[in-house]
Amino acid sequence: MLVGKTHNQIDRVLIDRTCHSSILDVQSFKGADCDTDHYLVVAKVRERLVVNKQAAQKSDGEKFNLRKLNELEVRKQYQINLLAPELFF
Numbered sequence: 001m002l003v004g005k006t007h008n009q010i011d012r013v014l015i016d017r018t019c020h021s022s023i024l025d026v027q028s029f030k031g032a033d034c035d036t037d038h039y040l041v042v043a044k045v046r047e048r049l050v051v052n053k054q055a056a057q058k059s060d061g062e063k064f065n066l067r068k069l070n071e072l073e074v075r076k077q078y079q080i081n082l083l084a085p086e087l088f089f
Contacts, residue, residue: 011041022046 013026024044068074 011039013041013043022048 011028013023015023022045024046026041026043029040029042069078
């Protein structure tokens with residue numbers, strides 16, 4: 001073992017095991033002057049967006065008939081429900 005030539009790796013990137021394949025690249029930079037014994041660590045991460053299939057299928061459910069709001073009585077009842085919904089449930 002060489003005295004004064006050892007180097008400890010103390011800066012790491014922690015990530016959940018389920019997302020470990022999202023890490024593309026990790027680099028540490030010694031040149032960042034932070035007045036500390038740590039190094040700047042930069043990670044490139046691939047973001048994956050997932051569509052919830054169950055939510056997409058539920059959109060085929062109930063649809064609202066907005067044409068009914070053209071009727072005066074329905075529109076008034078809707079406005080009253082917006083102002084005081086606790087009175088009608």
